[in-house]
Amino acid sequence: MNHLSSVKHVIIVLSGKxxxxxxxxxxxxxxxxxAAGKKVGLLDVDxxxxxxxxxxxxxGRDIHQCPEGWxxxxxDKEQRIGVMSIGFLLHDLDDAVVWxxxxxxxxxxxxxxxxxxxxxxxxxxxxxxxxxxEHITVMEALRAYNPDGAILVTTPQAVAVGDVRRELTxxxxxxxxxxxxxxxxxxxxxxxxxxxxxIFSTGGGKAxxxxxxxxxxxxxxxxxxxxxxxxxxxxxxxSNPGSPAxxxxxxxxxxxxxxxxDLP
Amino acid sequence: xxxxxENAPEHCPGTSSESAGKVEACVGCPNQxxxxxxxxxxxxKAVEEIRQKLSGVKHKILILSGKxxxxxxxxxxxxxxxxxxxxxxxxxxxxxDICGPSMPRIMGAEGETVHQSGSGWSPVYVRxxxxxxxVGFLLGSLDDAVIWRxxxxxxxxxxxxxxxxxxxxxxxxxxxxxxxxxEHLALIQYxxxxxxxxxxxxxxPQEIALCDVRKEISFCRKxxxxxxxxxxxxxxxxxxxxxxxxxxxxPTTGGAIKMAxxxxxxxxxxxxxxxxxAQCCDEGKSFFEEVPDSPAVSVFKAIVEKVVNxxxxxxxxxxxxxxxxxxxxx
Numbered sequence: 001m002n003h004l005s006s007v008k009h010v011i012i013v014l015s016g017k018x019x020x021x022x023x024x025x026x027x028x029x030x031x032x033x034x035a036a037g038k039k040v041g042l043l044d045v046d047x048x049x050x051x052x053x054x055x056x057x058x059x060g061r062d063i064h065q066c067p068e069g070w071x072x073x074x075x076d077k078e079q080r081i082g083v084m085s086i087g088f089l090l091h092d093l094d095d096a097v098v099w100x101x102x103x104x105x106x107x108x109x110x111x112x113x114x115x116x117x118x119x120x121x122x123x124x125x126x127x128x129x130x131x132x133x134e135h136i137t138v139m140e141a142l143r144a145y146n147p148d149g150a151i152l153v154t155t156p157q158a159v160a161v162g163d164v165r166r167e168l169t170x171x172x173x174x175x176x177x178x179x180x181x182x183x184x185x186x187x188x189x190x191x192x193x194x195x196x197x198x199i200f201s202t203g204g205g206k207a208x209x210x211x212x213x214x215x216x217x218x219x220x221x222x223x224x225x226x227x228x229x230x231x232x233x234x235x236x237x238x239s240n241p242g243s244p245a246x247x248x249x250x251x252x253x254x255x256x257x258x259x260x261x262d263l264p
Numbered sequence: 265x266x267x268x269x270e271n272a273p274e275h276c277p278g279t280s281s282e283s284a285g286k287v288e289a290c291v292g293c294p295n296q297x298x299x300x301x302x303x304x305x306x307x308x309k310a311v312e313e314i315r316q317k318l319s320g321v322k323h324k325i326l327i328l329s330g331k332x333x334x335x336x337x338x339x340x341x342x343x344x345x346x347x348x349x350x351x352x353x354x355x356x357x358x359x360x361d362i363c364g365p366s367m368p369r370i371m372g373a374e375g376e377t378v379h380q381s382g383s384g385w386s387p388v389y390v391r392x393x394x395x396x397x398x399v400g401f402l403l404g405s406l407d408d409a410v411i412w413r414x415x416x417x418x419x420x421x422x423x424x425x426x427x428x429x430x431x432x433x434x435x436x437x438x439x440x441x442x443x444x445x446x447e448h449l450a451l452i453q454y455x456x457x458x459x460x461x462x463x464x465x466x467x468x469p470q471e472i473a474l475c476d477v478r479k480e481i482s483f484c485r486k487x488x489x490x491x492x493x494x495x496x497x498x499x500x501x502x503x504x505x506x507x508x509x510x511x512x513x514x515p516t517t518g519g520a521i522k523m524a525x526x527x528x529x530x531x532x533x534x535x536x537x538x539x540x541x542a543q544c545c546d547e548g549k550s551f552f553e554e555v556p557d558s559p560a561v562s563v564f565k566a567i568v569e570k571v572v573n574x575x576x577x578x579x580x581x582x583x584x585x586x587x588x589x590x591x592x593x594x
Contacts, residue, residue, distance in 0.1 A: 155333070
């Protein structure tokens with residue numbers, strides 16, 4: 001059985017740095033593509049720190065088996081957003097998954113081969129930080145399916161950009177195309193005086209994209225409503241019209257869909 | 265070192281034995297392939313070598329978090345700077361984040377190289393009494409990616425612990441990558457002889473981060489690693505213009521203080537989000553010196569004091585226990 005061959009587009013969300021908003025972006029891209037009428041699957045391969053179930057308010061849900069394989073957990077009644085994460089397989093959410101590389105690789109391979117996504121338009125893959133087991137395994141397994149490429153998430157400060165630069169090298173070495181770079185947490189607007197402070201500096205992601213000649217997908221400002229909606233598993237795109245982060249996210253999704261139109 | 269499972273076949277040599285999966289009794293056992301392929305965690309001679317190498321290091325502290333980007337490296341760097349303010353102390357920092365080494369930049373040592381000496385690798389000195397080691401010093405260019413699987417990363421960590429010539433240190437701070445995987449297991453395994461004082465766990469206030477941090481605490485408990493305490497970073501943000509504070513990462517479930525209380529762990533303090541701290545990290549400076557007026561400075565100093573008290577208390581406790589000093593050097 002080959003469930004991935006029926007998936008039209010595969011996008012991997014990567015970052016060398018932790019906590020820059022990979023999962024947040026993966027969730028927002030999924031929601032945005034869904035709002036644009038696409039059928040989307042989201043695979044979380046962060047085995048030691050799975051945050052996707054929480055962000056969709058799906059904690060405690062179980063995976064079901066069907067003759068074709070594992071069925072993803074669906075977010076909506078129409079079954080147009082399917083999610084798979086190790087979080088659904090853990091009995092105790094506080095329990096640590098203390099696994100070395102080979103065991104993680106086996107789990108990821110199983111996720112990639114056994115999940116029955118059905119005919120999704122997009123499969124978004126959320127990854128842990130780094131350039132190690134999880135990433136090598138995903139890249140090796142996906143090479144045969146011609147993935148659209150990777151979206152690199154960074155925050156603006158030099159410390160984060162430094163790690164993301166290494167991730168770019170990883171993409172080049174493993175031959176995965178870079179769809180673009182997103183700069184998250186770009187500025188914070190003080191709710192008292194509306195002054196915008198660049199907490200983590202500014203422009204680092206844009207400069208990195210420019211230097212390496214890859215598309216820049218936009219800067220997303222810090223918005224506490226975004227953090228809040230993820231903590232509570234609410235749909236940020238629907239519940240916060242008018243937020244500057246929302247328009248930046250929508251802009252990014254438009255770019256993604258446009259890029260895909262150019263693909264064969 | 266037998267580790268024989270309850271349902272094992274008769275004469276099972278034990279899962280961690282050298283001959284696991286290879287003897288007659290293993291034929292037909294469903295786990296034979298796993299047993300024979302897993303690297304053995306049994307007594308590794310490196311553990312003893314590392315114990316000897318680190319015998320001049322009084323206190324060893326790990327900085328952990330299940331979540332990435334919460335400020336582990338920032339905390340480690342500034343804990344080191346704060347400890348090094350006392351000129352009589354010798355401090356070492358080891359960065360075991362192999363794929364994303366940010367320590368060289370945060371410590372202002374980017375571009376430095378490591379030298380080999382007769383007794384091992386010489387660490388890079390950032391101050392007279394503060395030295396550090398990171399995989400970042402071994403890379404040719406800043407763009408270089410370390411595309412390594414777990415086993416190779418563990419090997420590198422073993423080499424760092426065994427071959428870096430720290431000489432005598434009061435504190436060795438080990439900065440880790442997020443998660444509960446190869447790097448963390450390697451540290452626990454290789455430092456089992458030398459001993460670890462404990463771990464400082466760093467988190468941010470929102471539930472998404474706390475979820476992962478609870479897993480890290482469960483990891484510490486599973487591996488019997490003592491927890492010194494929990495630090496909450498990026499707690500609130502003070503606007504540089506109007507000086508009013510606001511919350512960026514809302515503690516929807518009570519934040520780290522509540523989590524520490526629920527889990528019965530020590531809470532060390534909440535550090536505010538100050539854009540000048542991020543800037544200091546980018547420039548490789550110590551924020552104690554650059555922005556002494558930051559509200560983070562006094563909170564940080566209180567946390568440092570708690571960590572020092574824990575370590576010295578532990579040393580005294582050990583002394584009382586064994587009737588002699590546990591340190592080979594004074």
